[in-house]
Amino acid sequence: MAVTVKPQQIALAVSTDPMLPVPYRVLRVRRETSDTFTFEFGSVDGSRFPFAPGQFNMLYLFGVGEVPISISGDPERPEILVHTVRAVGTVTKSLCKLKPGDIIGVRGPFGSSWPVVEAAGDDIVIVAGGVGLAPLRPAIYHILNHRGEYGRVVLLYGARTPGDMLYKKELAEWRGRFDVQVEVTVDAAKPDEWRGNVGVVTTLIPRAHFDPHHVTALVCGPEIMMRFTILELQKRGLRDDQIYISMERNMKCAIGLCGHCQYGPNFICKDGPVFRFDTVKEIFGKREI
């Protein structure tokens, strides 16, 4: 049984110099959507990759560059490192062309994690938008691995179209479970291709079954989506300290030294990416912070 280790301890254990990428080999590639791929990596030297749900790695493509990508695998299977990458920039576009056997460099894991241990005993509501499901998947794995430790578990997922949904097979599996409420919605669909909900993800919140006084909310998606999700959760009676969000900014070093990811007084790479909402609410949603 894996124990959730605090980020600090792991980060230092991986490499003595956190700026040096360690080679990892692509084991498997799965196409999720037209521009998003999930990769399974194994370390070249056979070492394991322990991490906490919500943490991220810096992925380096030889000579091309490096990008922060959250880890999306099962924290209790540290022998495989899983990343879901959307091709949106120079480096991610190149990453998405990786084939099994190719090598990339990995630095990490970095950053804070979803409070899956602290939330034991609570209901859990997970709200994901778009590729925001990827950083939440390790938390979902953890919660399902330890299902008995939580109350009701709700997963609300919004995507652009049915074709833009990640992890379709797993979503179907989770939907099939009796101990998880899974609601999926898309922004647009044709009746012949989609039998599910159409509407923004926030419309799922009033219908979700959880106890607002004893629930922890984990939210990840575009900032606007998170903003409206928080409003809906507040309408359900959640306090700000029951809500956790994951933030994204430009990152270069991932160890709090390069200054790029500053978000008010926070460094997203080391104080985040996961924040308890009450700790950032003064700046959240402020323009160009």
Next chain:
Amino acid sequence: MVGEQVLIERTDFQRLLDALHQRGYNVIGPTVHDGAIIYSEIASVEDLPIGWTDEHEAGRYRLKRRNDQALFGYVVGPYSWKKFLYPPVLSLWKAKKTGKSFEVVPNTDEPPQYAFIGVRSCELHAIFIQDRVFTNGKFTDPHYQARRQKIFIVAVNCVQAGGTCFCVSMKTGPKATVGFDLALTEIIDDQRHYFVVEVGTEKGAEILQKVPTKRAQPDDIQTAKERIAQAAQHMGRQLDTTNIKELLYRNLEHPRWDEVATRCLTCANCTMVCPTCFCTTVEDVTDLTGTEAERVRRWDSCFTLDFSYIHGGSVRASAKSRYRQWLTHKLASWIDQFGTSGCVGCGRCITWCPVGIDITEEVRAIRQSELNRTQ
């Protein structure tokens, strides 16, 4: 010997440099270059800016002849010591392709052992601040640490203040009180030219053994004190730091940011000359054959658009937001991050701003507007 004060005559000053050279130090001090005071390698006392001073105003800097032969008769030049402790360009590692994989070789070059001559008190504080940034957190910058551990610091107390100086407001000067190996106060009288030297460390005392010194008399010490006090009274600028963090945090949407943005060119000069600004970017490059790659770290600035770029666009697209980021980081969020202000009052950002934006004036405008509102 630590804590003691001695005298070195101007005529013996070369002996101090010699002692440092003999010890293997790469001696860096002020020189006149391109019409400015530039810290650079010095071999002899003749390399120092003898008889020069500098005038500072917002957006204006000029070297001028003094009517004496002072060695340290200027205030500060555009560059601070950070360019030695935290090089503007640094190779972090190189990687070589080995079949499908690659091997990463970190840059383990032994950094030079520097002796800094003429470190002002504000600059000492800037070094303390960068110490906190690079060596006091969860992660350490090994390159900074390697350079920092080895430096020998000869501080020079300021006996004149520049037109854009405000170290008194920031409580960082003009007298160097800690963190130096030796601290000099330069005194030129009608008859004599000498230095009152305070010994800060054993290392400093050891170097002094190679230099002719005399015991400082109470009169000398008093003179040094008075000259420094004079500098303190002639600060070119002032900055009221009372509750400055709260002031700036509650004024993130103040119209003054829009106003300053109409003047700011987002040229990044202020961040380059600032002795505490520490932001960097990395560049990944390969050779033409694609078999060797390198990661190079370069100084970066929060004033560039690229700085906050995430897929789709920059988070801080407007000049207003970038100026606000710089100023609020320097004077407010720095306190949350590192337990200290990021400003030492050296005035460089004011002097070297091509349009003369004055950090003290910007804060004053925001503070004043709140007072006006409550009146």
Next chain:
Amino acid sequence: MTTLERLLAEHPFFKELDPRYIQLIAGCAQEVVFKAGEFIFREGDPSNKFWLIRSGKISLEIFAPGRGPIIIETLGEGDVMGWSWAVPPYRKQYDARALELTRALEFDAMCIRGKCDEEPKLGYELFKRFAQIIGQRLQATRLRLIDIYGSHS
């Protein structure tokens, strides 16, 4: 309390509504069931009804020539369907189709309008609740308008 009144009171839309008003509007309501695939109304139909959905799922669709039907939104348990009955020209703007077996409470809009005229406080209460629904739909529309999940590059 009649069964119908109880169903009304249980529905989130009428949460904490004065029981007196529940009684009043119950006279305008009836229980209905739609089979999967059944059209409830079509674009352009006169809007003289609205529904509180108790269970099931309904899609609001718009038909674009050449593109076929596009789902605008799906509505389910706890939702209200239809507000065009409240404002001129009282016409349906979309098609509504049950995607699965759907149970709802159907209101006669003429009857409701009459009750509201008689009892303006009820009208105010009801319109406040409808304003909230319209606001939510508008917000959801705006969120989709900016295409938050798009790549924007």
